[in-house]
Amino acid sequence: MEKAKEIVNRMTLKEKASLCSGQDFWRLQGVEKAGLPSIMATDGPHGLRKTIKGTDHIGVTASLPSTCFPTSVTTACSWDPHLLEEIGKAIGSECKSEGVSILLGPGMNIKRSPLCGRNFEYISEDPYLTGKMAAGMIRGIQSMGIGATMKHFVANNKEGFRLVSDSIVDQRALQEIYLTGFEMALNEGQPWVVMAAYNKVNGTYCCENRYLMTEVLREKWGFSGIIVSDWGATDHRIRALNAGLDVEMPSTYGEQDRRIYRGVKKGRVLENTLNETAERIVDILIKAKNNADENATYDKETHHRLARKAARESYVLLKNDEDLLPLDTGRSTAIIGDMAKNPRYQGLGSSMLHPTFLENTLDEMEKQGWNVSFAPGYTWNSDEVEEEKIKEASTLAAGCEAAVVFVGLPEKYEAENLDRKHMKMPASHQRLIQEVAKANPNTVVVLAGGAPVEMPWINEVKAVVNGYLGGQAGASAMLEILCGKANPCGKLAETYPVALKDNPTYNYFVCIDPKIVQYRESVYVGYRFYDTASKEVLFPFGHGLSYTKFSYENLRLSCDKMKDNERLVVRMTVRNIGDRPGKEVVQVYVRDTDTTVFRPEKELKGFEKVHLDPGEAKELEFVLDFRAFAYYNTALDNWHVESGFFEILIGASSRDMRLQGRVYVESSEPDAPVPYDLETASEYHHLKNEPFRVSDAAFQAIYGSPVSATKKEKVEEFTLNSTMDDMQHTLIGKAILWKVKRESLKMPEGELNEGMQNALDAMVKESPIRTLNMASKGDVSLLTIRGLVQLANKEYLEGLRTLLIAARRKRD
Numbered sequence: 001m002e003k004a005k006e007i008v009n010r011m012t013l014k015e016k017a018s019l020c021s022g023q024d025f026w027r028l029q030g031v032e033k034a035g036l037p038s039i040m041a042t043d044g045p046h047g048l049r050k051t052i053k054g055t056d057h058i059g060v061t062a063s064l065p066s067t068c069f070p071t072s073v074t075t076a077c078s079w080d081p082h083l084l085e086e087i088g089k090a091i092g093s094e095c096k097s098e099g100v101s102i103l104l105g106p107g108m109n110i111k112r113s114p115l116c117g118r119n120f121e122y123i124s125e126d127p128y129l130t131g132k133m134a135a136g137m138i139r140g141i142q143s144m145g146i147g148a149t150m151k152h153f154v155a156n157n158k159e160g161f162r163l164v165s166d167s168i169v170d171q172r173a174l175q176e177i178y179l180t181g182f183e184m185a186l187n188e189g190q191p192w193v194v195m196a197a198y199n200k201v202n203g204t205y206c207c208e209n210r211y212l213m214t215e216v217l218r219e220k221w222g223f224s225g226i227i228v229s230d231w232g233a234t235d236h237r238i239r240a241l242n243a244g245l246d247v248e249m250p251s252t253y254g255e256q257d258r259r260i261y262r263g264v265k266k267g268r269v270l271e272n273t274l275n276e277t278a279e280r281i282v283d284i285l286i287k288a289k290n291n292a293d294e295n296a297t298y299d300k301e302t303h304h305r306l307a308r309k310a311a312r313e314s315y316v317l318l319k320n321d322e323d324l325l326p327l328d329t330g331r332s333t334a335i336i337g338d339m340a341k342n343p344r345y346q347g348l349g350s351s352m353l354h355p356t357f358l359e360n361t362l363d364e365m366e367k368q369g370w371n372v373s374f375a376p377g378y379t380w381n382s383d384e385v386e387e388e389k390i391k392e393a394s395t396l397a398a399g400c401e402a403a404v405v406f407v408g409l410p411e412k413y414e415a416e417n418l419d420r421k422h423m424k425m426p427a428s429h430q431r432l433i434q435e436v437a438k439a440n441p442n443t444v445v446v447l448a449g450g451a452p453v454e455m456p457w458i459n460e461v462k463a464v465v466n467g468y469l470g471g472q473a474g475a476s477a478m479l480e481i482l483c484g485k486a487n488p489c490g491k492l493a494e495t496y497p498v499a500l501k502d503n504p505t506y507n508y509f510v511c512i513d514p515k516i517v518q519y520r521e522s523v524y525v526g527y528r529f530y531d532t533a534s535k536e537v538l539f540p541f542g543h544g545l546s547y548t549k550f551s552y553e554n555l556r557l558s559c560d561k562m563k564d565n566e567r568l569v570v571r572m573t574v575r576n577i578g579d580r581p582g583k584e585v586v587q588v589y590v591r592d593t594d595t596t597v598f599r600p601e602k603e604l605k606g607f608e609k610v611h612l613d614p615g616e617a618k619e620l621e622f623v624l625d626f627r628a629f630a631y632y633n634t635a636l637d638n639w640h641v642e643s644g645f646f647e648i649l650i651g652a653s654s655r656d657m658r659l660q661g662r663v664y665v666e667s668s669e670p671d672a673p674v675p676y677d678l679e680t681a682s683e684y685h686h687l688k689n690e691p692f693r694v695s696d697a698a699f700q701a702i703y704g705s706p707v708s709a710t711k712k713e714k715v716e717e718f719t720l721n722s723t724m725d726d727m728q729h730t731l732i733g734k735a736i737l738w739k740v741k742r743e744s745l746k747m748p749e750g751e752l753n754e755g756m757q758n759a760l761d762a763m764v765k766e767s768p769i770r771t772l773n774m775a776s777k778g779d780v781s782l783l784t785i786r787g788l789v790q791l792a793n794k795e796y797l798e799g800l801r802t803l804l805i806a807a808r809r810k811r812d
């Protein structure tokens with residue numbers, strides 16, 4: 001096979017330009033004359049979503065059956081990169097058998113706020129855990145010869161106005177929190193593809209961000225694959241190409257290719273830049289071709305069993321007073337909650353797929369011969385309080401020895417495109433729990449949903465198991481946990497705060513202008529905030545119970561003094577001191593006790609999951625290197641370790657430390673400058689135990705430039721990036737909205753449920769007008785949209801002229 005460079009050398013300028021955007025909604029352009037067919041890239045991440053009729057990226061149109069693994073929020077709790085590798089391998093083999101070359105996953109954005117509607121697709125609030133788990137999945141997918149995609153690069157931490165919002169994040173937080181997971185997954189997984197996110201970072205669209213794509217990703221980290229845009233994320237194609245974006249997705253049906261062609265001719269893009277992009281793309285086409293296998297198949301049953309194992313390994317036992325669980329299947333048990341019949345097992349949006357099988361708890365119980373009776377308690381797709389149903393449920397519970405209540409977040413409470421407004425479960429579910437708990441002291445709550453919820457009822461029930469979104473085999477896995485056939489071994493990959501107001505982004509998630517998000521909490525994300533501010537939490541990061549108990553013993557550090565370029569070897573022993581086999585996730589945190597700059601009270605720097613039989617002990621070894629002790633010093637523009645003492649904390653969660661040691665680390669750069677004015681930023685050094693707020697001056701001191709956000713009451717001039725929300729009062733805006741609504745009504749009846757409809761409405765309102773091109777599959781050209789924008793700006797002559805040219809081009 002010819003090399004990419006040789007192939008590109010033989011291509012014309014037009015051919016090279018045409019590689020820079022998709023062939024259609026899901027395909028990258030091929031190079032026919034070199035025998036390289038176009039290739040398919042599709043969602044992801046927790047299974048393959050290959051649409052069969054029509055195309056969309058919001059999960060509306062039908063897709064081929066594929067295995068629906070638990071979503072990332074769930075599998076993250078396994079703390080087991082090997083499991084993620086197995087899942088990745090299975091998804092890779094499904095891609096292979098369906099002729100898909102690139103899977104659009106894993107999703108790796110940090111859970112900055114529990115309100116992000118898409119948290120179910122993401123891994124953790126912690127970058128180290130995110131990096132390790134994503135790397136496992138990437139290795140698995142790519143072991144099948146299928147490309148994996150790290151997405152969404154980067155700081156895409158909320159859904160509202162996601163295509164036009166600007167994440168204002170200080171360089172240190174960007175490096176330590178938002179980039180680190182990607183960096184680790186790149187080093188350990190070597191993905192073929194990175195997807196540039198919709199949003200801007202510090203004023204520049206990710207797809208046009210030279211710093212992020214070229215300086216960080218390629219030059220600093222050595223990424224050699226391709227960067228594709230998120231679907232519809234590209235604003236200015238020439239700026240994007242110059243900044244390092246390779247492929248714009250989906251297709252713009254030739255329009256942007258022509259722009260690139262003209263750009264090279266007019267010297268706005270160097271041909272060499274285009275050549276390098278083309279070589280990277282051709283390289284991927286070659287890999288895809290070499291790995292394709294028309295005869296590939298997979299076994300649905302085997303993958304279903306793997307989905308069950310994934311769920312079992314990930315469910316988290318949050319509470320288990322008086323060892324109520326496991327339940328005795330011979331005792332009478334009331335099963336309550338419509339979700340036991342109509343499970344919530346995946347999230348809404350582009351990741352939503354059509355499972356090969358789908359279990360529900362009631363059927364599974366029947367199959368296993370449990371002695372159960374059932375009352376729905378509520379209707380699964382509604383959040384109305386239904387008194388009769390609640391009464392029926394509590395009467396049933398009163399007559400049984402135990403009650404298991406299946407509740408959580410209904411589908412419409414969280415979705416891609418739509419952030420949550422609060423952290424509450426429906427009132428109907430809360431009332432149900434409380435009434436059942438009153439009727440039966442042995443009440444277990446089984447939670448479903450993709451993100452933390454407040455639990456005002458927590459002291460009224462004895463046990464809680466968090467099933468998150470368990471995938472297609474989640475029901476049988478949950479039964480194994482409930483009856484003790486399996487021992488729970490998942491641990492939370494995010495903190496459960498008591499209430500939303502405890503989260504550090506409470507005052508800053510949507511603040512002043514919904515399109516400008518100030519990350520004022522800086523590095524204090526998740527437990528980094530709660531633990532530093534000594535906030536009471538409902539369940540801490542890393543928490544998860546087992547039916548057995550473990551002891552942590554014999555901590556040994558390889559030295560008590562070291563240089564920052566040396567490595568510290570940490571050894572300890574973990575022992576199963578209970579009477580059941582089980583798995584424990586041992587976590588290693590590092591605390592800088594002598595820091596000059598503000599730092600989180602502790603940070604995760606290692607973990608391992610081990611299986612232990614009763615009485616069995618294993619010695620674990622963790623290696624801590626420079627980065628385990630470093631923070632990002634913005635004055636050096638590099639990682640830096642200060643001389644001083646560091647505590648090594650070994651725990652079962654971020655709030656349950658079992659062993660503690662200390663090491664002195666000597667800096668190789670003892671004279672490094674302090675990166676910000678300590679006095680002005682002193683609020684970051686003394687977090688208060690109250691809803692987090694930080695002054696403009698303090699944020700400015702660490703951000704480095706002025707930051708105040710004011711909302712423009714009226715948009716002065718419309719652009720291609722104006723949203724329907726901006727334009728809704730203009731005549732043109734109204735006309736477009738009418739047309740868009742009419743088109744969306746043409747969706748096949750019955751396919752849009754309430755959650756989807758809400759997500760779609762939000763998308764229409766909050767997307768920039770340029771995305772009409774994608775929404776119409778190229779029917780409405782970018783030039784036409786430009787003409788409409790001119791009309792909205794009352795530039796009538798210019799607008800009509802542009803529309804005429806656009807119409808002529810379309811006709812030709």
Ligand code: BGC
Nearest residue numbers: 043056057104151230231350
């Ligand atoms: C999502 C991506 C997804 C793409 C294609 C976008 O809206 O943000 O995660 O891969 O659509 O469906």
